[in-house]
Each structure stands twice: as C-alpha cells, then as structure tokens.
Amino acid sequence: METTVATTASKGGVWGGGNQPLRASYGKMMMWFFIVSDALTFSGFLAAYGFSRFKFVDAWPIADEVFTHFPFLHGVPAPMFYVAFMTFILIFSSVTMVLAVDAGHKMKQSKVAIYMFLTIIGGAIFVGSQAWEWATFIKGDYGAVETKGGKILQFLDTEGDRVAIGSFAQSIPGSSVEHHASNGVWFMSGNKQTSYNFEEVKAGFLANENLLIRTQYLDEKGHPTVLSREASIEKIKKDGKLVVEGANLKRNEYGHPLFADFFFFITGFHGFHVFSGVLINIIIFFNVVIGTYERRKSYEMVEKVGLYWHFVDLVWVFVFTFFYLV
Amino acid sequence: MGHHEHSLAIFRGRLKFKSIEQKIWGVFTFLSIITIVEVIFGIIKPESLMVPFMSAFEGGFMATMANIFLSPFIFMKPLNLIFIVLTIVKAYYITWDFMHMRDETKALRRMVVWTAIFLICYLVLILLVEGDYIFEVYKSNYIKFDF
Numbered sequence: 001m002e003t004t005v006a007t008t009a010s011k012g013g014v015w016g017g018g019n020q021p022l023r024a025s026y027g028k029m030m031m032w033f034f035i036v037s038d039a040l041t042f043s044g045f046l047a048a049y050g051f052s053r054f055k056f057v058d059a060w061p062i063a064d065e066v067f068t069h070f071p072f073l074h075g076v077p078a079p080m081f082y083v084a085f086m087t088f089i090l091i092f093s094s095v096t097m098v099l100a101v102d103a104g105h106k107m108k109q110s111k112v113a114i115y116m117f118l119t120i121i122g123g124a125i126f127v128g129s130q131a132w133e134w135a136t137f138i139k140g141d142y143g144a145v146e147t148k149g150g151k152i153l154q155f156l157d158t159e160g161d162r163v164a165i166g167s168f169a170q171s172i173p174g175s176s177v178e179h180h181a182s183n184g185v186w187f188m189s190g191n192k193q194t195s196y197n198f199e200e201v202k203a204g205f206l207a208n209e210n211l212l213i214r215t216q217y218l219d220e221k222g223h224p225t226v227l228s229r230e231a232s233i234e235k236i237k238k239d240g241k242l243v244v245e246g247a248n249l250k251r252n253e254y255g256h257p258l259f260a261d262f263f264f265f266i267t268g269f270h271g272f273h274v275f276s277g278v279l280i281n282i283i284i285f286f287n288v289v290i291g292t293y294e295r296r297k298s299y300e301m302v303e304k305v306g307l308y309w310h311f312v313d314l315v316w317v318f319v320f321t322f323f324y325l326v
Numbered sequence: 327m328g329h330h331e332h333s334l335a336i337f338r339g340r341l342k343f344k345s346i347e348q349k350i351w352g353v354f355t356f357l358s359i360i361t362i363v364e365v366i367f368g369i370i371k372p373e374s375l376m377v378p379f380m381s382a383f384e385g386g387f388m389a390t391m392a393n394i395f396l397s398p399f400i401f402m403k404p405l406n407l408i409f410i411v412l413t414i415v416k417a418y419y420i421t422w423d424f425m426h427m428r429d430e431t432k433a434l435r436r437m438v439v440w441t442a443i444f445l446i447c448y449l450v451l452i453l454l455v456e457g458d459y460i461f462e463v464y465k466s467n468y469i470k471f472d473f
Contacts, residue, residue, distance in 0.1 A: 022434045032438050043446040047453045054457025055464070064368070084365040088358065095354045098424045102346050222376065310424045314417055321413040325368045326406045 031304045035311045042315050045269065046322050049262045059151075059216040061255030063324045069136050083324050086129045087316065093122025094313040101306045104299025109288060112302060116285040119309065123278040130271045137263065140246025143194075144253040145201060147239035151216055152255050156226060158210045165243065168211060169196035169204040194243040201243055202236055216255045263323065270319055273312045280305050333428045336419070353423045360412050367405060375405040
C-alpha cells in the first residue's frame with residue numbers, strides 16, 4: 001500500500017498505541033473481523049442445511065431438477081446454466097471491484113469511479129437474477145400432490161417424463177376450494193386455492209392409464225422411485241390429500257418443505273448482503289466522484305468496501321456448491 | 327502503516343505477473359475455468375464419479391480408525407468431493423488475491439483463517455453426525471415425516 005491513513009492511527013510510541021504488529025489500519029482490521037463473524041453466520045446456515053439434508057438424505061430434492069429454467073427459454077430444460085451465469089456475474093463484479101481498489105492505490109480518481117460503477121451494475125444484475133430465480137421457484141413447475149404424512153407425489157408418463165397436473169386433471173364444477181384472505185396470501189390471484197383441487201387431479205389420474213407416480217424417495221442410484229400403475233393408484237387413493245403448486249415456507253412441490261425453507265433463507269440472506277453491498281458501493285461511488293478520497297489522499301474506504309464485496313462473492317461460491325452442485 | 331509491496335506471483339511462485347492488473351485478470355481466468363469445470367461436471371454427472379472410491383472397512387479398532395481417516399473416500403461420492411475441493415480452491419484465490427490476504431501479515435492471516443476454519447469444521451462435523459443419527463432413527467421407526 002502506497003497510501004497511509006493518518007487519521008485512525010495514533011502516533012505514540014510502542015506503549016502509546018503506535019505499534020502496529022498487524023500492519024493494518026483499524027478500519028480494515030475491523031472489516032476483517034466482521035467478515036469472520038459473518039462467515040460463521042453463513043456457515044451456521046449452510047451447516048443447518050447439511051443437518052436437515054442428512055436427516056432426510058434418502059428423500060431430498062435433486063437441485064438439477066428444481067432449477068431448470070433460463071429466462072426467455074420456455075420449455076427448454078437448462079439445469080445449472082442460470083446459476084452458473086449468476087456466479088460469473090458475481091466473480092466479474094469482484095474483478096471490477098479489485099481493479100477499483102488497485103486504481104485507488106494509484107490515486108486515479110476517474111478509473112476508480114468507472115470500476116466502482118461497473119461493480120454496482122454487476123451487483124444489480126445479480127440481485128435481479130436472484131429475484132427472477134425466486135419468482136420461478138415460487139411459481140412452480142408441474143405441480144404435485146401432498147400426502148397425509150406431508151410427502152410429495154409427482155406425476156410421470158410411462159416414458160418417464162414429468163407431467164403437469166393441469167394437463168390431465170378433470171374439472172369437477174363446484175368442487176374447488178375457495179380461498180379466503182384470512183388464510184393468508186399464499187395464492188395472490190383468483191379465488192381458488194390451487195388451479196385444480198385434489199379430487200380433480202385424482203379423477204384425472206385414475207382416468208389416464210399411462211400416468212405413474214414418483215415418490216421423493218431416492219433409489220440406490222440416487223433417482224426418485226417410480227411406482228407401478230397399481231401401486232400408484234393405491235398410493236393416491238390411500239394417501240393423497242392436497243394439491244401443491246410451487247413452493248412457499250410451508251409446502252413445496254419439488255420435495256421436502258425444508259428444501260424450500262433453506263432456499264429462501266440462505267439465498268435470501270445472501271441476496272440481502274448483495275443488496276446492502278450495492279447500497280454501500282453507491283455511497284462510496286458518489287464519494288469517489290465528488291473527490292472525498294482525493295482530498296483525504298487515501299482510497300482506503302474503497303478497499304474496505306471491496307473486502308465486504310469480495311466476501312459476498314466468497315459466500316456465493318459456497319452457496320453455489322452446497323445448494324446447486326452437491 | 328508499513329509500505330509493503332503486492333505479491334505478483336500465484337501457484338507458489340510458478341506463475342508470475344508483470345503488474346497487479348495482469349494478476350487480477352489471471353486469477354479471474356483461473357476462477358472462471360474452475361467454475362466452468364464445475365458446471366460441466368454438474369450437468370454430465372459421470373456415472374464413474376457417483377459411487378464412492380472405496381467401501382467401508384469392517385473389523386476392529388483399526389478398521390474404525392481407517393473409516394474415520396478415509397471417510398471422504400468411503401462415504402462420499404467422488405463427484406461431491408471434487409466439487410468441495412474446487413470450492414475451497416476458489417475460496418483460497420478470492421481471499422488471497424482479490425481480498426489481498428497474500429499481502430497481509432502472517433498474524434492477521436492466521437487470526438482470520440484459522441479461527442474461521444476451526445469453528446466451521448467443528449460445527450459441520452457435529453451437525454452432520456447428528457443429522458445422520460436422526461436419519462438412522464427415522465429409518466427404523468415410524469414417525470410422522472415432516473414435523
């Protein structure tokens with residue numbers, strides 16, 4: 001570091017606080033300690049995710065089958081691609097951030113401003129992508145039936161492809177369950193709880209010979225178990241209870257409700273970090289533009305906010321692995 | 327604050343860059359390659375990497391010790407092991423080169439990294455062992471699924 005921050009370090013002798021064994025300013029050191037504590041918070045969440053996943057290790061949703069959408073590509077299964085894109089956006093915004101820090105060391109005001117601006121744009125794209133990912137997840141895909149015990153049954157045709165409940169359910173007039181505002185805002189539009197109710201899905205399933213049920217239990221190869229036609233009929237008659245479309249904190253058509261809970265909680269907490277990072281970056285950006293750090297003769301603030309920003313990227317690397325890959 | 331220089335080499339000095347900007351782009355390229363490899367593996371999921379390398383040892387005390395020390399190879403799918411190793415590699419380069427940990431004093435580096443690694447390993451070990459225990463309880467008893 002070519003620059004010095006004189007404001008925070010006192011100039012006393014060894015016993016007057018003048019000794020700096022870590023050779024880091026107060027502000028930077030505190031940012032590092034905050035990062036350690038925040039890293040422990042995030043590892044708490046991810047370890048809790050691992051705990052719940054290990055509890056239901058034979059019935060956990062497969063991320064590839066949950067996150068298969070890409071914007072503007074309707075009906076094209078594209079597992080992983082969108083999160084990979086988000087990962088690149090975040091790594092790239094880390095690069096522009098570290099370039100801003102470097103330009104700050106060289107006291108190049110306009111370069112710092114440009115790189116900070118690019119970092120803010122990258123952060124905004126990431127937060128937007130995450131909002132889209134949430135919306136897709138909440139809206140749901142094929143729909144499913146929940147059993148009395150809280151398990152999820154999904155529907156397949158005899159070729160093994162997923163079938164949406166809307167494509168086979170029979171409409172039974174007057175049977176739909178009305179939604180009242182007193183039951184919360186699970187479904188925001190329309191006055192029906194789900195587009196089809198359980199009786200309608202059951203009738204459609206029984207009438208359609210080539211439909212099978214897939215349970216959330218995984219076989220030895222890690223694929224969800226598909227029941228025979230007879231077992232499927234018995235299962236839906238005996239255990240079926242209600243229709244689930246999409247995911248929320250209570251129900252989840254993709255599998256275990258805890259998967260949705262942790263998805264909302266961990267990516268939400270991370271997204272909140274990115275959002276606050278963008279806000280802090282904007283403040284620092286304006287400070288750079290109006291020349292605050294030029295007058296201070298030090299761009300250390302850019303360095304500190306950079307540490308936070310890289311940390312957000314670092315957390316995403318782990319979320320990416322443990323939510324989407326492993 | 328001391329006037330210390332940026333280290334311009336990565337991979338234990340095997341790859342040296344001429345300027346700090348070049349090093350940043352070099353590390354970015356490296357991180358991108360790792361991410362692409364991860365995504366390709368995540369999509370293909372090669373069959374050969376979906377079963378653990380070894381099966382558990384059986385027998386006495388030594389078998390138990392071997393199972394503990396070789397647990398990543400006995401109880402994990404190789405694919406997941408690869409993902410976790412690649413993630414740690416990525417985390418290392420983000421911290422060391424983007425966050426300039428490479429240029430900090432040894433004491434600051436250890437304060438941050440060792441503390442976090444120790445506590446995280448401890449927490450993960452306890453929670454995963456406990457989660458697996460509850461899984462075994464569920465398997466042999468009839469309990470409502472999602473309480």
